[in-house]
Amino acid sequence: MTPDRPSPEPPPLDSQEDFLRVFLANRQRLESLVSRQVGCRATAADLVQDLFLRFWRRPVLQVEEMGTYLLRCARNLAIDHLRLEGSRSRTLNAFPVPDEQRPDALEAGLLAGDDLRNVDAALRGLPERTRHIFLLNRIHGCTYGEIARAVGVSQSAVEKHMMRALEACKASLANPPAPARESSAPGSPA
Incomplete structure (x- = not known):
């Protein structure tokens, strides 16, 4: 061996x-x-x-x-x-390109833009602290605990601010402002 x-x-x-x-x-x-x-x-x-x-x-x-x-x-x-x-x-695949042959694709895009503008207006109408807390959570991904420490409020207060912001967003989509009427062309009946 x-x-x-x-x-x-x-x-x-x-x-x-x-x-x-x-x-x-x-x-x-x-x-x-x-x-x-x-x-x-x-x-x-x-x-x-x-x-x-x-x-x-x-x-x-x-x-x-x-x-x-x-x-x-x-x-x-x-x-x-x-x-x-x-x-x-x-x-x-999650964001399909709209088929330009379908007129409803353009309309859906316009409606989505309207919804976005309504939500943006609702957020701008919120108190500064509520808007700040909402953006920290939804845009920056901070947890309620992280936001509470950063802003100097309780986690319960953060939850209340978030509820207020979410309710405002939901209301802006449920009751959108009336669209502005186009002015009629000269010589046409009003």
Whole structure:
């Protein structure tokens, strides 16, 4: 029986030149792996180039096997790319482009604009502190507790201000102001 000897470890990367050597030796494998995941050779080449730049701009890492580490990083980069593309796709599908052949799409857009103006007017009519609390919650995403500490009121007071603001917004949509009448053209009956 021969004694178990540990396999020789690869020499550590001492410089960017060593990294470049390892990267170039593995570039085809990296691009093939990423291409299989994203389904596009050009995108894969771009992602592998991004991977190279990420490593090139920072100090050389001391990892056990740089080639394996690069493959894992390339796989993760491909996954991140697919997630981002999926997110973009979901966002675009959530906001469909109106069909210009349908007249009701234009009307719906105008009505949405009217609703937005009504809500904006309702918010401007609120007391300053109520409007500020509403905007901190709905625009900046602050919790009621965070708002209470920032504004210097109790959480219960924040809840009351929010109820007042939400009721004003709801009322502005339920009872919109009457649209301004267009002035009649000269010579036409009024």
